[in-house]
Every structure is written in structure tokens, then in C-alpha cells.
Amino acid sequence: MRPIRLLAPAAVGAAALALSACATTPYTGPVEVTRFVAPDPAGLGAGPLVVYFPDEVSNAVARTAMKTAVERELAALGYSIVAQEGPGIQVAAVRTSRTGIAAIEDGRGPVSVGVGGQTGSFGSGLGMGVGINLGGGRESPSVLTDLSVRITRADGETLWEGRSQIATGVKSPYSQIDASARTLAAGLFKDFPGGNGETVTINVKKLQGN
Template sequence: MLPARLLAPLAAAAALALSACATTPYTGPVEVTRFVAPSPAGLGQGTIAITFPDEVKNENARSAFATAVSGELARLGYSVVAEGTPAGQVAAIRTTRSPIAAAPVRERGPVSVGVGGQTGGFGSGLGMGVGINLGGGREGANTMTELSVRIGQTDGATLWEGRAQLPTGVKSPYSQVDASARTLATGLFKDFPGGNGETVTIDVKKLQGR
């Protein structure tokens, strides 16, 4: 049996080796682009109903984004009514989640394991590509989650349209559907209606607690 004075350095070295294998979760900023109609009469007031033009098979995702967007619309001053209920305006919600292609692995670099590879949204039912870096260090962006909302009048005229996207790594807490829905919706409607055609980048930490 080794003396205690020799065991301590060995234990420290083992702990250091294990920490080197760990990765820091990656969460990118939210990128938001918005467009405002030249005469957006009634924007931010009156009744509004949400709708999903595309089928969303993932009920948890559908519920999370409906709740997040409805909450932001209510905060802006809208009276949000149930989906399918007649309203003065309609908010059409679309959301997707797609894999981000991993960078090529350098010779003698970290081992990269790819799983899946299909591009799929929340409603597509397809798998998602997952790249796992076994070499330690900082985790890279793995998936891109996107939320777009179009606010229009019942006659089809568009008053406002915006898109927000958030890149995250596998281990990021923001890769969870509830967190990504809240963060994207908050970023999308921050400083509403925003500049026409303007793209802004927002750190996710600035969107917490709103």
C-alpha cells in the first residue's frame, strides 16, 4: 500500500484528468430580426388569437411555445383569446429545431461521435443530428432552435413579423423545450416592435427574469 503522502498527488492527478474530459455547456446569443408594416394600425392592442399554420406533432413543444408567445403578447397589451376564437388579429407561430453541422475533426484531435443526422423540426417527427465531443474543453453549438411569429389582421394584411434563433450545445439548459421557448419569445418581443429590418443579438442572461 502506498503511503498517504504519495496517494494525495495521485488523487489530484486523477481529478484533473476527469475534469479535462468535461465540457462547458454552450449557449449562444439570441439573434432577432423583425419587420414592421409602414402603417401598423392597431399593433399591440385589441384581441389576438394564436395559430400554428404548420402541424406540430410534439405536444410539449406546441404547448411551450403557445404559452411563451401568449404571455409576451399579453405583456404588450393584447387580449389573447383561445386558438380558433374570432379576434381582431392573428399571431401565426412557426418553430423548428435543426442540427448544426460539426466542424471537421483535426488529425489526432478529440474523438467525435455522430448520431442521427436528419434535419427535423418540433413537428416533423424526424431525428436530430447529435455530435458529441469526447476531447473535453468547451462544447460547441449543436442545434439551432428558431421561432417566428407573424402578426396580421383577419383580412390577411401583415402588421409585424419577427424571427428569433438560438444555438445551443447538447448540455445547455436552454436546449430544453420550455427554456428555449421562453427565451426565444422574450427575445423576439423585447423592445417591441423593434426597427424594421433590423437584426439584433441578445445575450440570454439579459432575458432572464423578464
């Protein structure tokens, strides 16, 4: 029977480094936010407001997570969340989607947002970019999750509109619906209402705890 040979400490360390090099770090991009503010945003950030989805969201879990996250942020700003529209009640229209990065790279153009008489009137040509910066051994981003909210007065006049998005890899904890909803909503309403036509990127670590 051959004697068992023990690896020297240096060899053990080298083996550990080799294994760690093979591990893939989950990819989490920053939250990218673009916002527009009406010239006369009287009443913005206060009073009763109802949150609704103008488009069908087939994923009930995603719909609930996004609605909860948006309502939480709006309530923290000073709004009183109500269940139905009515006189003097502002409306927050929420849209959300998740798209594969491959589909974007294949030619899906950016979606612009704006406030006023026509889409993009406050920011024509300002599209949302994808802030992807990969280092060695990092997981590739696989999906782009976005959240957009438009706040209007009861008469339909738009007061504010914004959109936030985040690119994540499959292994990122921010790919989970609840985490992405909280993070996107927190980024969207950070420093509300923000500058008209501005686009900012926010590290997710700065949004933890929101």
C-alpha cells in the same frame, strides 16, 4: 504492507485542474432576432388577438410550450388573448422548428422573413446567421431552435413579423423545450416592435426571468 503515501496539496490541486480541463462546458449561443414592421402598423400591440399554428407541429409538448410562451409575451405587451378568430381580432401565426447543426452546415440555406406583398420585401437577402463562437473545452453546438411569429389584422394585412433562433449543445439547459420556448419568445418580443429590418443578438442571461 506498504505505507499509504498522501499527495501534497499542490499535487491535489494539479489533479483537480486536470479533471476540470477534461470537463465540457455546455454550449449556449446568443438569441439572434430579426424583425420587420409594416409602414402603417396601426393597432399593433393592442386589442384582441388569437395565436395559432398554420403548420402541423407533431411534438405536442413543443407546441404547447411555444404557444404558452408567445401568448405570455403578447399579453404583457397589451394584447387580450382570445380563443377564436373574428371581426377586429388580430392573428399571430406561429411557426417553430429544431434543426441539427450538421444539416445546416451541409447546405440548408437561411430562411428570410419579411412583411408586405412578398416574402423578404422589407429585407431581401437578410438571412439569419448562426452566432457560433467556441472556446477551448466547450461543447459543440448541436441544434438550432427557431421561433417565428407573423401578426396580421383581421383583414389579413401584415403588421409585424419576427424570427428568433438559438444554437445550443446537447448539455445546455436551453436545449430543454420549455427553456428554449421562453427564451426565444422573450428575445423575439424584447423592445417590441423593434426596428424595421433590424437583426440583433441577445445574451441569454439578459433574458432570464422573462
